[in-house]
Amino acid sequence: MIPIPKTLESHLQRTVTTHCFAWIIRRQDGVALGFTDHDRPLLVSDVMCELQTGMTGSEAATALGLSIDSAEIEGALSSLAIDRADIERGLYDGATVETYLVNWSLPGDNVLLRRSGIGKIACSDGKFTAELKSAAAGLNKIHGRRVMRNCDAELGDRRCGVNAADPRYFAEGRVIQTDDAAFLVTGLEHFRSGWFDNGHLTWDSGANAGRTTVVVSHAANRIALRDIPTDPVAVGDTFRIIAGCDKSFAQCKAKFANGVSFRGFPHLPGNDAAYAYVSGGDEFDGGPLVP
Structure with a gap:
């Protein structure tokens, strides 16, 4: 349950209300941008929210549990604060969006409805649409190692061990x-x-x-x-x-002489072996499957 300030709660119970929505985008580089669907700028959470930006938000449902709820926020790229080039450069990747319900006659009366992470961003016809994911979306990410034939390390990182500064690479x-x-x-x-x-x-x-x-x-x-x-x-x-790496055990050995640090499991039988047609020529005696 979202705690609502007493003054705002009292205001919302009136027959006539003066409320609107505001969105604050906080990028990972520390930049915070504010927008509102009201017709004048509002100061919300120490961020000045621009007016009449064409910003709209879709309906979002929040429920108890660990299910992932999502919504969308969209708007015209008319604001000088939002640059399409910045979106394409990835400056909004990993940013968070805070959605507020605000009493526009007294902006200090507001409540944070949700805090979401930006997922996919699409731009077309001078407009952008950003998908918002709740905190539960992090539970969908893969953590730890996966059992797969190809390597899951990145060339040159600590787990790989290859020196990417070597002139050969x-x-x-x-x-x-x-x-x-x-x-x-x-x-x-x-x-x-x-x-x-x-x-x-x-x-x-x-x-x-x-x-x-x-x-x-x-x-x-x-x-x-x-x-x-x-x-x-x-x-x-x-x-x-x-230099590129296709994550295979063969290339790890031949190209980088780094087979001892390979972070995959090339010798484990996979689904191709489990579902293959049974024949007398297949031998799984514990020997290496990949030379």
């Missing part, structure tokens, strides 16, 4: 020709084609400086990215690229 390059998500570059001449497949590229300069994306393919001096960069890439932009 990274390169610094420069763009010499652009084509959407594919580029011709210099700096990769000493690496064979495919070495950076599934790798990560971080821009060091240009409009996309600081952003990281996944490399889909690497062939000679041409690389293709999974996502088209948010801002245009220009000739001369520099980057740092790290």
Whole structure:
């Protein structure tokens, strides 16, 4: 049960009320943005909430228990505080949204109805829609290790053990020709084609400086990215690229000589073995299934 201040509770019991809704978005970088569906700005929880932003909230049901309730918040990108580029850069990923019921005639009388995390964000036709997830959504996340054939570590992290700063596994390059998500570059001449497949590229300069994306393919001096960069890439932009890993035991041994630190379970029979057609040629004698 949500505790409601006595003054607000008394106000809501009147025949005529002066209440509205306000939303405060708190990003992980410390920035807090406030919005309201009222026709004038309101100071709520020490955050000035903008008026008439086109912000609306869908109906949300809250129930006892651990079930995940969700809602949506949407609005036009007319507010100067919300920039589509910031959304695409991921500045709103992991942000929290606080929903308040406010007595607009006395904004100090308010109650926090819910605190949600931002899930998926979609932008189209000058509007954005953000999915809000309750705290129970965290219970849906996988915690601990999973028994799977492929490795669940990230290349270069503590569990992997590979030194990503080793010159064999990274390169610094420069763009010499652009084509959407594919580029011709210099700096990769000493690496064979495919070495950076599934790798990560971080821009060091240009409009996309600081952003990281996944490399889909690497062939000679041409690389293709999974996502088209948010801002245009220009000739001369520099980057740092790290070798790719497909998480397989075979590549871990052959490419990185790191089989002893492999974080998967390649020798355990999986569903393919359990549901395969029975034949006399299959032998599960405890020996390795993957060379």
